[in-house]
Amino acid sequence: MLNQVYRLVDPRQFEVQTVAEEITNNDIIVRPRFLSVCHADTRYFTGQRPQATLRQKLPMALIHEGVGEVVKDPQDKFKPGTLVAMVPNTPFETDPIIKENYLPSSKFRSSGYDGFMQEYVSLHRDRAIVVPDNFDHQMSAFIEMVSVGVHALTQLEGVMDADRKVIGIWGDGNLGFITATLVKQIFPDSQLMIFGRHQSKLDYFSFADKTYLVDDIPNALKVSQALECTGGRGSESAIAQIIQHIRPMGTAILMGVSEDPVGIDTRSVLAEGLTLRGVSRSGRADFQRAVDILTDSPVTRERLQNLVGFTRKVSTIQDITDFFEGALTNYWGKAVMEWDV
Ligand SMILES: NC(=O)C1=CN([C@@H]2O[C@H](COP(=O)(O)OP(=O)(O)OC[C@H]3O[C@@H](n4cnc5c(N)ncnc54)[C@H](OP(=O)(O)O)[C@@H]3O)[C@@H](O)[C@H]2O)C=CC1
Ligand SMILES: O=C(CO)[C@H](O)[C@H](O)COP(=O)(O)O
Ligand SMILES: [Zn+2]
Structure with a gap:
């Protein structure tokens, strides 16, 4: 051809x-x-x-x-x-x-x-x-980006400890939004918190339980598990905040792509027994699970149309x-x- x-x-x-x-x-x-x-x-x-x-x-x-x-x-x-x-x-x-x-x-x-x-x-x-x-x-x-979110949450399900109380997402853009809609389907009983840089973007996450600007997070706030969806230089401060606000032995899924290496406070990662899991791209099974979730959930399709x-x-x-x-x-x-x- x-x-x-x-x-x-x-x-x-x-x-x-x-x-x-x-x-x-x-x-x-x-x-x-x-x-x-x-x-x-x-x-x-x-x-x-x-x-x-x-x-x-x-x-x-x-x-x-x-x-x-x-x-x-x-x-x-x-x-x-x-x-x-x-x-x-x-x-x-x-x-x-x-x-x-x-x-x-x-x-x-x-x-x-x-x-x-x-x-x-x-x-x-x-x-x-x-x-x-x-x-x-x-x-x-x-749908490919939805399948990446599905892959990330499938990995989280496999790696994380039993604490599902609060799922925190850092990043108020496309990947953060898609992953947030999926958290509502895959972890329906968890509280969903979004951490972003722009109030006008955070306003779109109306289905989340709580949203925070990253320069205004209460010191005592803790999440059970976290997903980093920022990328670029923003990844460094997002990972630093995740380490600061995640409970001991929690898992952080890292998804944002950075062109240059970013610094990570490994001393705290060790001291708190944290798991950092990198996630990239997706496969056929993730696409199929994404389509199945969208098929079963008109509200997710509607959110993603936005x-x-x-x-x-x-x-x-x-x-x-x-x-x-x-x-x-x-x-x-x-x-x-x-x-x-
Ligand atoms: N792992 C994978 O397979 C995939 C990875 N990606 C990667 O994910 C990243 C995000 O993509 P996408 O959502 O489309 O990008 P967007 O630009 O739509 O979203 C990123 C958002 O995160 C905000 N942000 C930056 N730093 C922080 C921070 N420290 N804390 C909280 N929020 C922050 C940005 O604000 P501001 O604009 O002000 O910086 C922006 O609003 C990119 O690096 C992309 O390449 C995308 C798809 C798949
Ligand atoms: O977006 C992605 C998957 O959806 C990946 O981040 C992307 O494929 C990374 O590729 P590259 O190494 O060419 O930047
Ligand atoms: Zn992509």
Whole structure:
């Protein structure tokens, strides 16, 4: 198949390249419909990654969050027109211990391998998860981020001690919001507290039990378990506050990506017997659990629809560039493009 792939060739510069692709009987062809931007994409778009990383990974099609319509299935199992969420992680082996998203041999789209900004995406058939008809399409575009939140909370369930009284989330942006909606489903009896930098963003977390600005947290406040959803330089102070406010033997799940190493007060981590668990990306099972939670919970779907922040139809390279520039200045919510190239 000859495919048109919309690749970032240099920071802020996209180019369409024609690529010959081999399709096997195990692949399906999907036409992308709604694509959503992750911070990882904006770091490539703006050239915030180290020069050596950019040299190694570009040219590359961006975007690892999206839904599309099945165009062709050589095995006729997916009907043409079926809306599917595309799993960006492609494993090439299985391991009894290491999950597919942590296997070094796996290929992750838009991080060294072409993402979903293509005319057609060829997917191994197990990388497509059917999206129910009653899901909002723009919300469905960021099911990948929902699956990362699901993966994080699944890891927390497996690692944490028996104390579920208070779950604290640091970060008042997209990942914090998505993870917060999931806490309400996965830990319905826990108190949910959000710690953020912007009152206007914290106001969106109306379903949380309590929200705090990070410069106004009561000294005596304690959380049972914590999730860090900040990233960048903000991770350092968020982790420091988590260590200050988590109960002894609590678990902190770290999700925010920082370009430079951040300092951690290990003396307190040791003294309090804390567990720090890093979480990155997700696998098929997390996508399926995400879709199941959304299917069973209309209120979660409604909350996540409120996270659609900036939307536009894109048809040309100029539209794509303008869309990414718009996403950079978008204050609240996910940037979702209707892919019409
Ligand atoms: N592990 C994974 O698989 C994934 C990781 N990520 C990463 O998660 C991070 C967050 O992504 P996203 O939610 O989309 O980003 P957003 O910018 O939407 O949200 C981050 C929010 O956290 C706030 N913040 C910064 N520092 C602190 C702090 N110390 N305490 C509390 N809040 C703080 C930011 O405020 P301000 O803007 O003022 O700094 C911002 O409002 C990024 O690094 C992203 O790359 C995303 C998806 C998956
Ligand atoms: O966003 C993510 C998953 O949804 C990950 O943070 C992202 O894949 C990290 O990739 P990179 O190393 O290219 O920044
Ligand atoms: Zn992402």
